[in-house]
Amino acid sequence: MRSSRRPSPEVAGEEALTRHTDYGGERLEEGDLAPTPHEQFARWLDEAARRGVYEPNAMVLGTIGADGVPQSRTVLCRGVDERGFVFYTDRSSRKGRALSAHPVATLLFPWYALHRQVIVTGVVDLVDDAESDAYWDSRPHGSRIAATASRQSQPVDGRDALEARVRAEAERYPAEIPVPRPERWGGYRVAPTRVEFWQGRTSRLHDRLVFSRPAVTDPWRVERLQP
Incomplete structure (x- = not known):
């Protein structure tokens, strides 16, 4: 008779670590790409939203602290165009201090349900006050109150x-x-020098197509990487 007992958390965790999933047959060919990475990103972002990906604009932001140690956290992308990828935060926060010390970043959009990811590398600059004001004014009142009250990343003596x-x-x-x-709150723009579009494929033979340019004023070139 089969036991009805559930596996222990330790066993369940081990199974998750050893499970193998086939990523399917969707493909990404050079001929499928839009002329620029921000246009290709817009295509994939729209598709992620249509296919029900939760928070499709969520991205993992990687920075380098003043001490040279890498850092990462999830933030929301709030704008994409030919100039780059925009997010907003408290500039006195840990990420803000890191970007002040090293104005470079990576962004990772992990669309697991679609077996896709987009990886962006670029240089970072401040969004101007007018653009930051416009986004601030679009936020819910409660979010503006919370951002004003919170000194992000600073210790606090309890909830x-x-x-x-x-x-x-x-x-x-x-x-x-x-x-x-608040003067300390505003936007950052990541101007990409490299954008990788990753499509999972069967047997781990993934498609990896990369837009790259040495500097933000240079033209884009595309190459395929081995998985």
């Missing part, structure tokens, strides 16, 4: 202390009063 700061800001700026953008 209660943080929530007290939020309540204080909410009293200063009730719903009918606009919350001004």
Whole structure:
């Protein structure tokens, strides 16, 4: 008689580490690519949204700290055009301090359900105040209150202390009063020098097509990498 007991968490974890999944037959050929990486990215982003990928604009941002140690975290991409990929944050945060020390970054869009990923490498610059203001004003009131109250990445003496700061800001700026953008808060733009489009394939013979250019003013070239 088969046991009805569930496997222990340790066994379940081991199974996850040793499981092999076939990534299917979708392909990415050179002739499929748009003329530029931001146009190809827009195609894949739209498809990810249509096919139900959760938070398709979520990306893993990799930076280098002032101490030379790499860092990563997930943020949301809020704009893409020929100039690059935009995200917003507290510039006094850990990521902001890293970008001040080393204004370069990598971005990874991990669309696991589609067996796809996009990997961006580039140089980073600040988004101007007008663009940062426009995005700030588009955010929900509560998000603006939270961003004003929180000194991102700084220690805090418990959740209660943080929530007290939020309540204080909410009293200063009730719903009918606009919350001004803090000077420390704004956008960054990653201007890519390399963008890899990765499509999973059967037997791990993945398609890897890379747009690259030595500098952001140079033309793009495309090459295929071995999986």
